[in-house]
Amino acid sequence: MIDFELHDTLKGIEAFVHQFAEQTLRPLAREADTNGKVDPKVIQMLGQIAGNRATIVPEERPDAGEERARLGNMLSMIGSEELAWGDAAMILNIPGPGLAGPSINAAGTPEQKKKFLHDVFTGEEPRFGALAVTEAQAGSDVSNVQTTATRDGDEWILNGTKVFCTNGARADVLVINATIDKSLGREGQKLFVVLKDTPGFRVGKIEKKLGLTASETAEIVLEDCRIPFDHILGGEDALKPKSGFKGTMKAFDASRPTVAAMAIGIGRAAYEYVRDWSAVEVPAHSRRRPFVEAKLAHMKRELDAARLVTRKAAWMADRRIPNSKEASMSKAYAPPAALRACIGAIEIMGPEGYSKEHLVEKWYRDIKVYDIFEGTGQINRVVISRNILGRLDELKPENNGS
Numbered sequence: 001m002i003d004f005e006l007h008d009t010l011k012g013i014e015a016f017v018h019q020f021a022e023q024t025l026r027p028l029a030r031e032a033d034t035n036g037k038v039d040p041k042v043i044q045m046l047g048q049i050a051g052n053r054a055t056i057v058p059e060e061r062p063d064a065g066e067e068r069a070r071l072g073n074m075l076s077m078i079g080s081e082e083l084a085w086g087d088a089a090m091i092l093n094i095p096g097p098g099l100a101g102p103s104i105n106a107a108g109t110p111e112q113k114k115k116f117l118h119d120v121f122t123g124e125e126p127r128f129g130a131l132a133v134t135e136a137q138a139g140s141d142v143s144n145v146q147t148t149a150t151r152d153g154d155e156w157i158l159n160g161t162k163v164f165c166t167n168g169a170r171a172d173v174l175v176i177n178a179t180i181d182k183s184l185g186r187e188g189q190k191l192f193v194v195l196k197d198t199p200g201f202r203v204g205k206i207e208k209k210l211g212l213t214a215s216e217t218a219e220i221v222l223e224d225c226r227i228p229f230d231h232i233l234g235g236e237d238a239l240k241p242k243s244g245f246k247g248t249m250k251a252f253d254a255s256r257p258t259v260a261a262m263a264i265g266i267g268r269a270a271y272e273y274v275r276d277w278s279a280v281e282v283p284a285h286s287r288r289r290p291f292v293e294a295k296l297a298h299m300k301r302e303l304d305a306a307r308l309v310t311r312k313a314a315w316m317a318d319r320r321i322p323n324s325k326e327a328s329m330s331k332a333y334a335p336p337a338a339l340r341a342c343i344g345a346i347e348i349m350g351p352e353g354y355s356k357e358h359l360v361e362k363w364y365r366d367i368k369v370y371d372i373f374e375g376t377g378q379i380n381r382v383v384i385s386r387n388i389l390g391r392l393d394e395l396k397p398e399n400n401g402s
C-alpha cells in the first residue's frame, strides 16, 4: 500500500536539506551563474558540509541501517528536490559520485562498489564522479555508441569521444560505455570505469550553455586509454550474453526519478517565489488578480502531480518492483510541468520576471535541460509507450490463455 505521509526519518532529512539549500546554496546561485563557475574554496566548503558521501546511495554505505537501505530512492527524491530548490547548478558542484553512483551501484560487483565508491568518496578532499555515455551520434540512440573497448591481456584499450559530460573535466571516477564488439549492437556494450589521470584520457572542449552555467560540461577524449581488466563493471559476468546494456538501462530507472525530482525543485522554487511576490505586488482588487490566481493554481497542481508520479517510481525502486515505465513517466512529466511553472512565474511578473534582479529568469534557463539529459522527453515517452504496447500485446486473445 502506498502511504502518502512522509516517514519521520524522511521528514527530518527533508528539513535538514532544505535548511542547507536555503542558507548555503540559494545565496551562491546568482554569482555562480554570472561567473559561469564556482570558486574551489566554495566547493571545499560544500564538501565539508554535505560530505563526499552525501550522494552515495545509502544502501551502499557501510553505515547504512536496514531502514535507510529501504528508503534509499525516496531519500534521493526528497534530497534532490530540496537541493534543486536551493540551486540546480550548485548541486552539481557538491562533491560526490554524481551519475557514476547509480551506474556503479546498478552494474558493479561488491568489490567494485567498495573500490570506486567507498574508497574514493570517503576521504576529506572533494571528489567527483561522472557518467560519459553521450557521443555526437549517440545520445538518444545509445545503441549507436562508437567508442570501443578492446581487450589486450589484463587490460582494456578504450578509444572514442564522449560529449556533454557533466563534471567530466574534474571527475576522479568516470563511468564510460563502450562496445567490445560492434557487430553485437546493444549486446556488445559494456560499462567501464576510468580513473582520473589515466594515460590516454583527456578533456576536450568545455560547453558554453543556456542554463546551469555554473556546472561544467565537458568533452572527453579517449586515445588508446588503457585500464585494468577488472574495471569493466560487473567483472567477468559482464561478458556473458545479455548482460551488457542492462547496466545502463537499470541505472536510468534509478536516476530518471532523481532528475525529475530536481526539476520539481526548480519549478517549486519559481512557484513559491512568484506566489510570495504576488501576495505583495498583486492586490486583491487588481484586474490581474484572477489571472494570477488561476496561473498559480495551475502551477501548483502540475507540480504536486509530478511529485506523486515521481515518488511512486522511487517507492517502487525501494521495493525492487520493476519501475522502468514509472521512471520514464516521472521524467517525461516533471520537467515540462516545471518548465511551465517557470514560464508562468515570468508571465505573472512580466518584465520583472525577465530581469536579473530576480532568480526567476535563471530558473527558466536552468529548467530546460531537465527535458534533455537522462533521456529526452520524447525518448521517455517512447519508453512508456513500449511498456504499454507490450502489455496490450499480452492482452491479445491469443496470449491470454483463454
Ligand SMILES: Cc1cc2nc3c(=O)[nH]c(=O)nc-3n(C[C@H](O)[C@H](O)[C@H](O)COP(=O)(O)OP(=O)(O)OC[C@H]3O[C@@H](n4cnc5c(N)ncnc54)[C@H](O)[C@@H]3O)c2cc1C
Residues within 6 Å of the ligand: 099, 130, 131, 132, 133, 134, 135, 136, 137, 138, 139, 140, 141, 163, 164, 165, 166, 167, 209, 212, 217, 369, 372, 373, 374, 375, 376, 377, 378, 379, 382
Ligand atoms: C547540460 C547537459 C549535461 C549533460 N550531461 C550528460 C552527462 O553527464 N553524461 C552524458 O552521457 N550525457 C550528458 N548529456 C547529454 C544528454 O544526455 C543528451 O544530449 C540527450 O540524451 C539527447 O541525446 P542526443 O544529444 O543524442 O540528442 P538527439 O538524439 O540527437 O536528439 C535530438 C532531438 O531528437 C529527438 N529524438 C531523437 N530520437 C528520437 C526518437 N526515436 N523519437 C522521437 N524523438 C527523437 C530528441 O528527443 C531531441 O529532441 C548532457 C546534456 C546537456 C545539455
